[in-house]
Amino acid sequence: MRLGRIVLTGLWVVATAAGADPPYTPGSDSEVLERLVVPRLPGTASLRELRGHWAAQPTLVPAALAYARAALELNRREEDPRYLGYAEAALAPWWGRPLAPPEIVLLRASLRLARMDHAEALQDLQALIDSPAPEGHAARITRAGVRLNQGDPVAALADCTAAAGHVSRLVAVTCAAAAQGLAGDAAPALAALEAALRDNEGAPLATELWARGVAAELAQRLGRSPEARRHFEDAVRRMAAADTTDPGLLASYADFLLDQGEARSVPALLAPYPRQDSLLLRLTLAERAQGLAGDAAAAAAAQEHARRLALRFQEMRQREDRSHLREQALFELSVVGNPESALQLMQRSWAWQREPVDARLYLRAALAARRPEAALPVLEWLRRSGLQDVRLQPELAAAQQQAPSR
Amino acid sequence: MTRLLALLLLAWAASASAHKASTSYLQLRVQGEAVSGRWDIALRDLDYALGLDTDNDSVLTWGEVRQQRTRIADYAMSRLTLRADQDDCRLGVESLQIADHSDGRYASLALAGACPHEPVGLGLNYELLFDVDALHRGLLNLEFRGTHSGLLAPEQRTLRFNAAGASTFSVFNQYFRAGVSHVWTGWDHMLFLAGLFLPAVLRRKGCAWLPAASLKVALTDTAVMATAFTLAHALTLSLAATGLFSPPTRWVESGVAASVLFAGLNNLVPMVYRGLFWLAAAFGLVHGAAIAGALIELGLPAGDRVWALLAFNLGVEAAQLAVLLAVIPPSFICRRSVYYRWGVLVPGSLFITVVGLLWLIQRAFAIDLGIPSS
Numbered sequence: 054m055r056l057g058r059i060v061l062t063g064l065w066v067v068a069t070a071a072g073a074d075p076p077y078t079p080g081s082d083s084e085v086l087e088r089l090v091v092p093r094l095p096g097t098a099s100l101r102e103l104r105g106h107w108a109a110q111p112t113l114v115p116a117a118l119a120y121a122r123a124a125l126e127l128n129r130r131e132e133d134p135r136y137l138g139y140a141e142a143a144l145a146p147w148w149g150r151p152l153a154p155p156e157i158v159l160l161r162a163s164l165r166l167a168r169m170d171h172a173e174a175l176q177d178l179q180a181l182i183d184s185p186a187p188e189g190h191a192a193r194i195t196r197a198g199v200r201l202n203q204g205d206p207v208a209a210l211a212d213c214t215a216a217a218g219h220v221s222r223l224v225a226v227t228c229a230a231a232a233q234g235l236a237g238d239a240a241p242a243l244a245a246l247e248a249a250l251r252d253n254e255g256a257p258l259a260t261e262l263w264a265r266g267v268a269a270e271l272a273q274r275l276g277r278s279p280e281a282r283r284h285f286e287d288a289v290r291r292m293a294a295a296d297t298t299d300p301g302l303l304a305s306y307a308d309f310l311l312d313q314g315e316a317r318s319v320p321a322l323l324a325p326y327p328r329q330d331s332l333l334l335r336l337t338l339a340e341r342a343q344g345l346a347g348d349a350a351a352a353a354a355a356q357e358h359a360r361r362l363a364l365r366f367q368e369m370r371q372r373e374d375r376s377h378l379r380e381q382a383l384f385e386l387s388v389v390g391n392p393e394s395a396l397q398l399m400q401r402s403w404a405w406q407r408e409p410v411d412a413r414l415y416l417r418a419a420l421a422a423r424r425p426e427a428a429l430p431v432l433e434w435l436r437r438s439g440l441q442d443v444r445l446q447p448e449l450a451a452a453q454q455q456a457p458s459r
Numbered sequence: 460m461t462r463l464l465a466l467l468l469l470a471w472a473a474s475a476s477a478h479k480a481s482t483s484y485l486q487l488r489v490q491g492e493a494v495s496g497r498w499d500i501a502l503r504d505l506d507y508a509l510g511l512d513t514d515n516d517s518v519l520t521w522g523e524v525r526q527q528r529t530r531i532a533d534y535a536m537s538r539l540t541l542r543a544d545q546d547d548c549r550l551g552v553e554s555l556q557i558a559d560h561s562d563g564r565y566a567s568l569a570l571a572g573a574c575p576h577e578p579v580g581l582g583l584n585y586e587l588l589f590d591v592d593a594l595h596r597g598l599l600n601l602e603f604r605g606t607h608s609g610l611l612a613p614e615q616r617t618l619r620f621n622a623a624g625a626s627t628f629s630v631f632n633q634y635f636r637a638g639v640s641h642v643w644t645g646w647d648h649m650l651f652l653a654g655l656f657l658p659a660v661l662r663r664k665g666c667a668w669l670p671a672a673s674l675k676v677a678l679t680d681t682a683v684m685a686t687a688f689t690l691a692h693a694l695t696l697s698l699a700a701t702g703l704f705s706p707p708t709r710w711v712e713s714g715v716a717a718s719v720l721f722a723g724l725n726n727l728v729p730m731v732y733r734g735l736f737w738l739a740a741a742f743g744l745v746h747g748a749a750i751a752g753a754l755i756e757l758g759l760p761a762g763d764r765v766w767a768l769l770a771f772n773l774g775v776e777a778a779q780l781a782v783l784l785a786v787i788p789p790s791f792i793c794r795r796s797v798y799y800r801w802g803v804l805v806p807g808s809l810f811i812t813v814v815g816l817l818w819l820i821q822r823a824f825a826i827d828l829g830i831p832s833s
Contacts, residue, residue, distance in 0.1 A: 076497070076556035076567035082522030086557060086564045087502045089517045104591075134480035135503070138594030145593065168594075328562065330479065364561035365479050372482060372596045373610060 090131075100127060100139075107143055114154055117143045121160050129259070132300040132329050137167050155186035162192065166199060169375045169405055175199065190219035197228050204407025204434055206235035223253040227264040234271045235409070237439035243271040243280075258295050262288050266302045273309060274409065276443035281309060289322070300329050307335035308410075312444065316342035320351075330365055331380055333358055338387055359388050378402035382414055392421030400427070407434060409442050416448040425455045479562050481595040483587055485611075487541070487570070488602040491577050494548055496570040498535060499558050504588055504595070505566055509534055521557070524566060528555045535568055538587040543578030544637065576640070578603075579633040580621040585611040631770040638774020641750060642782070647715050647818065648746065652779060654722025654811045655684050655739060656786060657804050660794040670794045677791050678783070680735075685779040687736040691743030693772040699751030700768060711748045713823040718742040720815030726808035 079086065100123050107113075107120040121140040128136035141164050147153035148161065158177050165174035178199075181192035193216035200209035213228035220228075226249035233242035246268050250261070265288040272281035285306040292299060303326070307319050319339030326332040337358040344352025366381045379402050386395035395418040403415060412431045419428035432452070435445070481504050487496035502519055506512055511527055512519050524531070532552035541548040550572035558567035581603050588595040597611035601620060609618045642648050659681045660671045671677040698704040722742075724730075793799040820826060 074559045076499075076558040076569075078556050079521035082520060082525065084521045085518050086521055086524060087506070087519040089503060089506055089512055089519060134594055135507075135592060138480055138592035141593035142589075142591050148593075361561045368482060368561065368598075369479055371598050371608075371610070372480070374480070 100124065104139070111143075112146050114157065117146070118156055118160070125160065125163065130298050130300075132331070134167070137164055140164055151180070155181055155184060155188040159188045159191055159195070162195060166195075167376070171199065171203075171405065187219075190216045194220060194224060194228055197232065201231055201235060202406055202408060204235075204438060206232045206438060210236065221253075221256065221260065223249050223256045223260050223264055227260075227267050230271065231267045234267075234274065235438060235440055237441055239271050239274050239441050243268060243275065246271065258291060258297065259299075261291060262299045262302055265291075266299075266305055269305065269309070270409075273312075273444060274440075274442040278309075278313060285309060298326070300326065300332055304331045304335055307332070307339070311335065311338055311342070316340075316346075330362065330377070334362060334380055334384055334388075337362060338383075341388060355388075359384075362388070375405070379406060379411060379414065382418060386414070386418050386421060392418050396422045396424065396427055403430060409440060409445070412440070413442075413445055413448060416445065416452060420448060420451050420455060423455065425452045428452060481588060481592050483595070483597050484560075484565075484600070485539075485585070485597055486600045487583075489541075489574070489578065489581060490602075492543075492574045494541060494550060494570070494572045494574060498539075498568045498570055499560065499565040500535065500568070500587070501560070501563060501565050503563060504592070505531055505534075508588060508591060524555070524557070528552075531555060531566055532568065535587065538585065540582075540584040541572075541574070542582040542584070543574035543576055544580055546575045548572055548574035548578075579637045580619060583609075583611075583618045583620075585616055585618075589613045589616065630766055634767040634770035635774040635777075638771040638776075639778040640774075641771075642775055642778035645750070647719055647749075649782075650811050650814060651715075651719045651722050651742065651746070652685070652688075652782060653807065654719060654726065655688075655735065656681050656783060657790075657807050658726045659787060660791045661800060661804060668800060671791065674788060674791045677787055681783050681787055682780065684736045684739040685783055686776065688739040688743040688746070689772060689776040689779065691740040692747035692775065693768075695744045695747030696751050696772065697747075697768050699748050701764065704748075706748050709822065709825070711745060713819060714745040715749045716815055716818035716822050718745055718815075720812055720819055723808045723811030723813075723815055726804065727812065 100120075103116075103120040103123050106116045110116055121143040124136040124140040124143070128134070128140075140160065141148070144157060144161055144164070147157045153161070158181055162174045162177035162181070165171075165177065175196070178192045178196045182189045182196070193212040197209040197212035197216075200206070200212065210229060210232035213225065213232055216228070217225040226246055230242040230246040233239070246264060250264055250268065253261070253264075256264075265284045269281040269284035269288070272278070272284065285302075288299070288302055289306065292302075303322065307323055310316070310318050310322070316339040320336060323332045323336040323339075327336075337355050340351040340355035340358065344355050362384055366377060366384060369377045369381075378398050382395040382398035382402065385391045385398060396415075399411070399415040399418050403411065412435060415431045416428050419425055419431075432449075435449075481501060483501070483504070484499040485496065486498070487494065502511070502524065506519060509527070509530055511523055511531075513523055513527075532555065536550060536552065539550065541550055550570055553569040553571045556567045556569070558565045581601075583599065583601075585597045585599075587597060593613055595613075599607075599609035599611060599618065601607040601609065603620055607620050611618065642652075659677045661668055671680075695704070699706070721730075790799060790803070793803075
């Protein structure tokens with residue numbers, strides 16, 4: 054029965070997507086159809102100019118690298134996979150070749166990670182680590198991120214340690230703190246990271262934002278909300294001053310505010326980014342919370358945004374993308390109210406991603422679906438890794454309560 | 460250091476990103492020969508590919524889009540090919556409007572066109588944006604004897620749809636017609652048959668020309684030849700089309716050319732008189748292997764392979780017999796006339812010989828002499 058309903062809902066969405074919105078002719082020539090936000094990269098040529106150099110000689114390594122790097126940098130700020138697609142197109146001549154210049158292999162590994170081609174990305178990273186090329190150190194830091202993502206803090210820490218002497222102190226400490234924090238040593242890891250942040254006033258902005266994001270995450274796991282808030286606020290201030298964005302950090306901050314019951318503060322933070330699905334999702338959650346508290350305008354906005362998100366997830370599924378499973382699970386659980394579907398998505402996603410945020414979402418979905426036994430892999434993983442996270446306590450307690458009743 | 464960071468942060472944050480990449484929506488309907496449809500392409504993508512923002516103010520207005528309608532239409536049409544069996548369909552943009560999608564505004568192109576004939580198998584080739592955006596995808600919704608959907612990606616730029624889902628009768632009907640049209644539109648097949656049929660009513664023996672004794676004999680002789688050809692043809696065609704045997708194209712195509720050359724030459728300077736049907740069968744083997752490629756491209760419906768192959772071969776046979784019935788009786792009547800000999804038989808055979816020779820050179824040495832093959 055339930056499956057039938059899911060299928061029907063799916064069909065309804067397909068039908069609306071296919072027949073959605075008949076085309077129309079705008080009323081006047083001056084009507085604005087699209088704002089083409091291609092931010093200029095400070096100190097370099099525009100993406101278009103770099104593309105011109107690349108298109109003139111697409112097999113020339115420096116031109117392809119410059120274009121692909123600029124596209125990646127834009128993706129970091131905009132979180133728009135179009136830029137990843139541009140970068141991948143630039144690397145096309147080397148895409149399937151095991152032997153390519155190390156700078157190319159490093160970029161290729163990152164792009165493969167973004168498409169969730171973990172096995173191939175890890176091969177690329179291993180090849181760089183085994184080679185004498187200086188890119189091997191960056192490869193280790195990248196691989197540490199993958200290991201953490203897959204819930205293997207021990208292997209991640211080994212990579213952070215091996216790269217430590219060859220990258221800046223803040224990078225090395227952030228990497229190690231993220232790994233140690235996952236392995237059960239969150240308090241000393243946070244202390245070391247805060248010390249490194251204090252000493253590194255002149256660090257590049259991107260590094261600092263990353264470090265502050267990790268620090269805020271560690272503080273939250275330890276239940277130190279004021280400290281987490283301070284890191285988030287510092288990061289947002291620095292971001293605004295430099296006129297840049299870090300969508301990943303903004304999403305974490307919004308999650309923090311929602312956890313703290315401060316949905317009211319979220320729209321001001323996220324309203325400028327309706328194009329980024331992960332941010333639109335948080336905005337919708339906040340509007341929904343405000344709507345439940347009696348704000349009719351917020352409830353209406355939540356409904357409209359939910360409709361848009363449903364379409365986007367549907368389209369990503371048709372595209373056979375895999376990178377959206379976690380976000381879609383959050384959407385199904387907290388916006389649509391379909392815990393069964395959220396649980397199925399998390400079960401698929403768990404094969405790729407095992408971070409504390411995944412564990413928590415998985416547990417919440419299993420509890421809401423009244424299937425605590427489905428969360429067994431998560432409970433086992435938590436026991437093995439020794440992860441400390443106060444945010445997980447309510448779910449773990451509820452799981453223990455629910456389990457005997459079944 | 461900064462460049463390193465952009466990379467490692469991407470990897471660390473990859474999990475957080477959920478965002479729709481560039482996608483176009485292609486709806487097509489093929490009914491009989493007529494094609495209609497709608498193709499929605501994001502304005503952002505068109506701008507990246509074509510530079511639509513002519514005044515460079517980072518704002519795209521309807522005026523800018525409307526004025527560049529032709530550029531947009533030409534670009535889109537150069538990236539999409541629709542084929543009915545082996546022939547390209549004509550497809551054009553009727554109008555350009557705007558459509559709202561969940562992630563922004565799209566140009567919505569109304570498509571209309573026609574295929575040269577009602578397709579048995581429909582092939583679609585999609586090349587939009589893959590050269591600049593490797594993560595671009597095309598989502599296809601096709602109505603062609605049922606509804607199909609498809610995903611187009613750089614590693615899957617071509618999709619084929621055939622009579623799957625159609626009734627057995629309509630599979631038979633469609634493949635039979637494809638067999639008939641293969642004979643009537645395939646120049647090499649026609650020329651080879653003509654080479655065999657021309658001397659049926661008048662044969663050169665030594666230095667003399669011998670008219671056929673009766674119409675019945677002439678018809679039976681040619682029908683036996685045609686059937687021997689079809690049977691041999693069916694054998695290799697079936698083996699190749701089911702993937703059991705795949706001879707190199709260049710040799711097979713050269714073999715076909717050689718058979719045409721031989722058939723023409725044999726009328727002028729007879730080398731084989733008797734048991735011509737063995738010759739027809741031998742060449743049938745070669746021809747069967749040659750057209751298997753075309754049939755594979757057309758696609759065989761999974762559940763009805765045997766039917767489809769049988770229907771195709773019966774179509775070939777029926778077309779041959781029809782040609783034979785139309786050509787043999789009038790030539791039989793004229794067989795004693797000097798005009799038939801010097802106006803039809805000799806120049807016809809000469810023509811066949813020359814074309815066969817040119818094809819052979821063209822195919823065996825891969826030199827383009829500009830002689831059409833089919």
